Amino acid sequence: MRALLFGVLLLSISNITLAQTYPLFGTEIPITINGLTFDAMEPAISSNGNILFFNSLNDGITTSLHYAVKVNDSTFTYMGALTGANQTTSPRLDAVASMDSANNFYWVSLRDFPTQFDNFHHGIFNGNNVTTISRVRGDFYIYSSGWLIMDAAINYTGNMLYYCNAYFNPTYNGCGGLPCKARLGAALQINDTTFNKLTNTDAIFYNVNDTNYAVYAPHISKNELELYYTRFFKSNPTQTEICVAVRASVTDTFSFPSIIYASNLAPEGPTLTADNAKLYYHKKNAGLYKIVMRYNNTGTTAINKITKKERNFIVPNPSDAWVHINIPIVNNDYIIEIYSTLGQQLFNTSTTANIDITNFISGIYLLHIKQNNNVWTSKLIKY
Numbered sequence: 001m002r003a004l005l006f007g008v009l010l011l012s013i014s015n016i017t018l019a020q021t022y023p024l025f026g027t028e029i030p031i032t033i034n035g036l037t038f039d040a041m042e043p044a045i046s047s048n049g050n051i052l053f054f055n056s057l058n059d060g061i062t063t064s065l066h067y068a069v070k071v072n073d074s075t076f077t078y079m080g081a082l083t084g085a086n087q088t089t090s091p092r093l094d095a096v097a098s099m100d101s102a103n104n105f106y107w108v109s110l111r112d113f114p115t116q117f118d119n120f121h122h123g124i125f126n127g128n129n130v131t132t133i134s135r136v137r138g139d140f141y142i143y144s145s146g147w148l149i150m151d152a153a154i155n156y157t158g159n160m161l162y163y164c165n166a167y168f169n170p171t172y173n174g175c176g177g178l179p180c181k182a183r184l185g186a187a188l189q190i191n192d193t194t195f196n197k198l199t200n201t202d203a204i205f206y207n208v209n210d211t212n213y214a215v216y217a218p219h220i221s222k223n224e225l226e227l228y229y230t231r232f233f234k235s236n237p238t239q240t241e242i243c244v245a246v247r248a249s250v251t252d253t254f255s256f257p258s259i260i261y262a263s264n265l266a267p268e269g270p271t272l273t274a275d276n277a278k279l280y281y282h283k284k285n286a287g288l289y290k291i292v293m294r295y296n297n298t299g300t301t302a303i304n305k306i307t308k309k310e311r312n313f314i315v316p317n318p319s320d321a322w323v324h325i326n327i328p329i330v331n332n333d334y335i336i337e338i339y340s341t342l343g344q345q346l347f348n349t350s351t352t353a354n355i356d357i358t359n360f361i362s363g364i365y366l367l368h369i370k371q372n373n374n375v376w377t378s379k380l381i382k383y
Contacts, residue, residue, distance in 0.1 A: 100158030
């Protein structure tokens with residue numbers, strides 16, 4: 001029976017090859033915001049790279065939007081609160097900024113919520129503040145108690161919105177203050193203040209919206225071929241993961257994710273600069289949330305159409321205990337990832353080629369080796 005099962009699984013995935021590569025990023029660099037003395041979360045970068053938007057501590061009491069001006073890639077000067085976008089009385093939550101190349105500014109706000117379920121907002125950033133404030137309408141909301149738009153990001157051209165529907169519970173205080181459910185979607189612009197959900201949203205995010213995870217904080221690259229986001233495992237939310245999924249064209253389904261960084265220091269809110277050169281996000285540091293960055297070491301984040309045929313880098317294979325991975329390019333940095341056949345990442349390392357699979361259940365897994373802007377894939381069989 002086990003042999004028959006293996007045979008069926010082998011046939012079902014025998015044609016799997018990976019025709020694109022994931023972007024690779026360098027080491028983490030702290031960001032200095034001169035003059036800032038409080039938390040900085042949910043970074044967003046203007047299309048010219050000169051302005052950093054962020055919000056203060058996401059406590060829902062005094063959460064507000066702020067901005068800083070670039071000195072260099074890792075240094076900004078704090079300019080103040082973002083007048084116009086922020087409510088003036090507490091409790092308040094104005095957070096998660098994004099802006100297109102024409103300075104159309106978007107953010108989430110809980111003003112008048114839940115009397116007003118449409119909690120996503122639009123304005124125009126004039127270089128100092130936000131004007132012409134209005135609510136964003138559309139059918140991408142879920143008009144039911146417990147649901148809200150937790151975060152969202154506009155694309156570079158301003159015609160597509162990538163959003164997160166999050167469910168807490170009917171009183172919005174369930175699951176320890178974290179979303180009980182969170183998934184991503186995409187909506188097309190009808191006008192400046194209306195976006196409607198794409199009919200094939202579920203297909204586009206099929207590999208991303210893993211129901212084992214809360215998936216949130218989306219950001220899309222300028223060419224819309226790379227989707228950055230945050231997720232945590234719902235049964236163990238102590239660790240968050242910064243992920244990226246890729247696709248070959250804007251009409252394709254996004255791939256299974258690659259984890260850029262996972263930590264119990266709450267890394268969240270990835271945002272890529274329009275030139276693809278730098279990735280910013282926030283994390284905890286000495287009691288405060290602070291913004292950090294990584295340089296893109298890929299050379300280009302356009303998807304490379306190099307198909308690596310499946311090869312066996314695993315010895316022994318099949319195995320019921322330890323396996324050794326033969327790294328394709330010896331003495332070069334690498335990342336090893338193991339996925340279930342449903343696309344759930346089960347393991348990743350960049351420090352060892354010897355892996356203990358004793359606790360894996362019997363079955364077939366997919367192993368990826370990322371190295372030198374390439375991804376190789378092999379089937380791993382556990383007895």
